[in-house]
Amino acid sequence: MYRAHLRLELARQHPHPARVLTERDIEGLPPPVHRFIRRSDVLGRTHASNARVVWRDMQLRESAHQAWMRVACEQVSFFGTPTRLALMRSHIAKVLPFSGYDSYRDGRGEMVINVAGIFNVGHASGPHMDASALVTFLAEGMLMPFTLVHPHVHWSTLSHTSARATIHDGSVTVGGVFTFDDDRGRVRFETNDRWREGTPGKFEPWSAEASDYTWRHGTLVPSTVSARWHDSDGSFTYMRGSVESLTYDVTDTRTSIESRRQSGLSLRRSLDSLGGE
Numbered sequence: 655m656y657r658a659h660l661r662l663e664l665a666r667q668h669p670h671p672a673r674v675l676t677e678r679d680i681e682g683l684p685p686p687v688h689r690f691i692r693r694s695d696v697l698g699r700t701h702a703s704n705a706r707v708v709w710r711d712m713q714l715r716e717s718a719h720q721a722w723m724r725v726a727c728e729q730v731s732f733f734g735t736p737t738r739l740a741l742m743r744s745h746i747a748k749v750l751p752f753s754g755y756d757s758y759r760d761g762r763g764e765m766v767i768n769v770a771g772i773f774n775v776g777h778a779s780g781p782h783m784d785a786s787a788l789v790t791f792l793a794e795g796m797l798m799p800f801t802l803v804h805p806h807v808h809w810s811t812l813s814h815t816s817a818r819a820t821i822h823d824g825s826v827t828v829g830g831v832f833t834f835d836d837d838r839g840r841v842r843f844e845t846n847d848r849w850r851e852g853t854p855g856k857f858e859p860w861s862a863e864a865s866d867y868t869w870r871h872g873t874l875v876p877s878t879v880s881a882r883w884h885d886s887d888g889s890f891t892y893m894r895g896s897v898e899s900l901t902y903d904v905t906d907t908r909t910s911i912e913s914r915r916q917s918g919l920s921l922r923r924s925l926d927s928l929g930g931e
Contacts (some may be wrong), residue, residue: 655739655755656739656757656881656909657907659757659759659866660730660739661907663704663737663739664704664732664758666735667703667704667735667737667891668703669702669733669903673701674700674701675697675698675699675700675701675923676697677697677801679810680692683809684809684811684817685811685814686815686833686836686899687802687809687817687833687834689834690801690802690841693798693836694799694874695872695874696800697798700903701800702733702800703732703734703903704730704732704799704900704902705730705731705733705797705798705900705901705902705903705904706728706899706900706901706904707728707729707731707797707897707899707900708727708897708900709895709896709897709898710723710896710897711724711727711895711896712726712742712893712894712895713725713776713893713894713895714892714893715892716892717890717892718888718890723744723756725743726742726743726744727740727741727742727743727895728741728909729741730904731791731794731798731801731803733788733798734804735760736758736788736791736806736823737759737791738756738757738787738791738805739756739757739758739898740756740757740763741753741755741909742754746869748860751766752767752769752843753767753768754767754768755768756787757787758784758787758791759805760789760824761784761788761825761826762779762784762787763785763786763849764778764779764787766775766781778851781826781867782849782855783824783849784850785828785847785848786848786884787852788821788823788826788828788848789821789830789845789848790848792807792819792821792828792830792843793845793862795819795843796876796879797875797879797897797900798900803821804821806821806822807819807820807821808821808822810907811913812831814835815834815836815838816831816832817831817897818827818830818832820832825886828847828868830843830844830845830846831843831844838865839866839867840864840865841863841865842861842862842863843861843862844859844860844861845859845860846858846859846860846862847915857879858883858884858885859883859884859885860882861881861882861884862879862880862882863880863882864876864878864879865878866878870900873900874915875897876896876897877896878882878894879896880894880895881893
C-alpha cells in the first residue's frame with residue numbers, strides 16, 4: 655500500500671518547475687513563523703514538491719506504564735495536495751513482525767496494522783482519522799518549513815513567539831498553536847484535533863516538540879522529536895526519536911527499510927543494531 659500510494663503521488667504531484675520560495679511568499683506571516691522560515695534557509699531555494707523523512711531510534715508506547723518499542727520508520731509528505739504517507743515496522747515480543755501504514759490522501763486519513771505480513775489486525779478510518787492525519791501533516795511543519803507556506807494554511811499572531819495555524823483541505827479543517835523558542839532552538843505544536851484510540855476513542859489534547867536543530871547537507875533539521883498525550887490523568891510522552899535524514903524532491907519508491915534488507919540486513923538485525931527492544 656505504501657509503495658503503491660507513493661508511486662501514485664509521485665506521478666500526480668510533480669515538482670514545481672523552477673519555482674523559488676521568495677521573501678514575497680512569506681510576507682504577512684506572523685513574526686515568529688517568518689523568523690523560523692528565514693532561519694531554516696529555505697528562502698531562495700526551489701519550492702519542494704515533497705520530502706522524505708527517515709527516522710532513527712524511533713520509540714513508541716501506548717501508555718506511561720508500558721515499555722518502549724523501537725520502530726523502523728520512514729515517511730514521505732507532499733506539499734501540493736496535502737499528503738502524508740508513513741510506513742513503520744518492528745517486532746512484537748522480539749519475534750512476531752508487524753507493519754503499520756499511516757496515511758492521509760485526498761482528504762482521508764487511515765491507519766492499517768498488519769502482523770506477519772498476513773493478517774490485518776487493525777484498521778482505523780473515518781472523519782476522526784481525517785482530522786487527526788491532517789493535523790499531523792500540519793504539525794510536521796516543524797520538520798519541513800515548506801508546509802508552513804502552503805496556500806491552505808492560514809495564520810494569526812498570538813504573541814512574539816507563538817501563532818495559530820489553521821489548515822483546510824476539502825471538508826476537513828484543523829488547527830493548532832506553534833510556539834517558537836528561538837533561544838533554545840525549540841519548536842512546539844499543540845492541538846485538540848488529534849484522535850486517540852481507546853475505549854472509547856476521543857479527541858484529546860496533543861503536543862509535539864522538535865529541538866536541537868542542526869545543519870545536515872544544507873538542510874536544518876531537528877535532532878530530537880517527541881509527541882505527548884495530555885489527559886485528565888496528566889500527560890506522557892508516547893513517541894520519541896530523531897531524524898536520520900530529510901530529503902526534498904524524492905523520485906523513487908524504494909524504502910529505506912527495503913534498502914537495509916537488500917544490503918543483507920534483515921529488519922531484525924537492523925533493529926538490533928539500534929539496540930531494539
